[in-house]
Amino acid sequence: MPVGLLTPVSASLSISVGIAGLMVTLYGVSAGLGVPFIVAWTRRVNRRVLLSALLATLTLGNVITAVSPNYPLVLTTRLVMGFASGVFWAIGVSMAMRLVPERHASRAASVVMSGISIAAVAGIPLGTVVESLTGWRTTFLVWAGLGALVFVAVVVLIPSLPSANAVPVREVFGLPLKNVPLRLVLFTVVLFVLGHFGAYTFVRPYLEDSSSATPLVITVLLMLYGAGGAAGNFIAGYTVNRSLRGSFTAGCLGLVVSLLSLLAIGHGPAGAAVSLILWGVSFGVVQLCQVNMTQAAAPGTFEAAMSLNTMAYNTSIAVGALLGGLFADHLGVTSVVWFGVALTAASLLLTLGARRKTSRAVPGDALTPAGTTGR
Template sequence: METPASTVKSWLGVAVITASLFTFVTTELMPVGLLTPIGASLGISVGVAGLMVTLYGVSAGLGVPFIVAWTRRVNRRALLSALLTVLAIGNLITAISPNYPLVLTARLLMGFANGVFWAIGVSMAMRLVPQHRAGRAAAVALSGISIATVAGIPLGTFLESLTSWRTTFLIWSGLSALVLVAVAAVVPSLPSSNAVPVREVFALPLKNIPLRLVMITVALYVLGHFAAYTFVRPFLEENSSVTPGFIATLLIVYGAGGAIGNFVAGYTTTLNLAATFAIARAGLVAALLLLLTIGHTTPGAIIALALWGISFGAANLCQINLTLAAAPNTFEAAMSINTLAYNTSIALGALLGGLTADQSSVTSAVYFGLALTTASLLTTLIRRRSSTTATGATQP
């Protein structure tokens, strides 16, 4: 039976997991708001600077199934502490690095830690509370993404405008260390549960058709999102007269939208998960269209970024719930496959967007992102129509 004290302690643990997610997300996406000054400081193009996101995503995606399987007997609190240690040291190296290759090396190593956290973090939050509260705990933990985009990434952009991009990463190194202390103080021991060997991890999407379908749709919309979002600052600078302060404001608008989308989806997914996911991706398509057509105006940019944030926040919560529904008994293993697809798509999206931006223009990168998010939505709509035709009933 729960007592008020145990309830408070459980939710404090969820809050610390949320803070961990905030720290990982801001570290991963901080370069998005700093591409221009980083490129200027290190003498590289915007597209090459985007490799800070690409390599981070590559290691986060490709390494996670192996590391999660190899650490399947490691206590999850101890593992999270190790991951935050890597993050603190990596951000410190980034801040003091004398050259770009060392920056990329640090980002590559931090990416491995990020991927493992994504595989275990949400499930840790869900285990800290009673089973009937697990969905709410997942939504709270995932709000760390929204908090990162509302406060973390814009704050990093603002700090850079006052000091330098190096100071921003130095501050985030200290933040990583503080969250590490909080994990040690608040999160209880969590022995590993339902982790499986490497070969079984990779076999999951082959044997589990619903999980495979989720991964395909997730990969497409994440590819599209990051092909465009990685270069949102250069796009706004190229297509409208904006200041760094206004860009920070727009990123706050985007993040606030993400918080709203996450909150709303926390309720609508219990009513119709498949429909919520489809509507969220339709919102991504609409947001990119708005950015391309009216994003050169101040109201247009605000509307586009707000809708973009709402839609992406909702889509992220949906895809976590769909992964859980597809593989409830092997959730950590399924999340490692999810993380592989998600972060590899981040890397490829940033890479392909960067190539498009350098070879053509940043506007072309946004068009490329639009095409991929549209493909994700169409894939679902076509599959549902085929299912309805074949069975006479719509499948989720």
């Protein structure tokens, strides 16, 4: 959500847009680097209790952000909130799989993955809409209220879930060394997340600079992006069963094309709309695929593998936002889009290269364990 609020936050707190981007950077640092340790250290904690604690932390953090008198307090709060957000990424899917009969486990996982994907693409436009109607501080209060409602729902509705299949820290970090498909997935995730979030963190300043878009136009464009993301997530929900790796490849190609399109025709509302819709659809596809790819690569240690995925994903968000801020402040926001093109293209090339290499060595889908598609 804060990605869509960088401009009003920077204006309100008298900081540059690049410095405001640290809200995303520090959040990603803590969400990424701390997760494998926290997941392992809490491996004996009941997962319902842990999830409730995470939601309470996020709710309180949004309240503090809303009333913060200065930017250092905002950054400190975001840092703490990142830990809670990252741990949810690691435990949420496995919790869902345990809540249903075993025959429905993959379906439950898909539901949660879809929720994560839709939230990832809808959070920015929704936050922008609320901000345009109220203000950025009220927007954080609204999100705090939603967090409180979910906290109550978890406490009331989710049954006790003692920790299961948790892995000690030393074994978590050893997984990529022993599991080649998981290692390839993690490298791929790092590249596309760096490119996507490096560019997308500054999409609002880019639109304001390149097309002189008004706040209303930007809100509409980001809503179109969110709708595209939801559509992409829906499409991927069907295509991953037929070709998980092919779906991810198509999504990565769409990311590259959409960013190039934004540079070429994004100087007016119509061109920007086409580009952002394609961008949203493509990200919705790769977002769902990459979680399925992680599950397919390490089905027996999924929670531990997801903690590594979360570390790679959120750390890459942080680094992407940081590098994007440097590009934006020193070379202009257009350079941030070119940064996104380069990194998403690298992710695409890695996927294609890995496919050619593994197809010569192993028949079938080398990124997917035999008999599984990750769903």
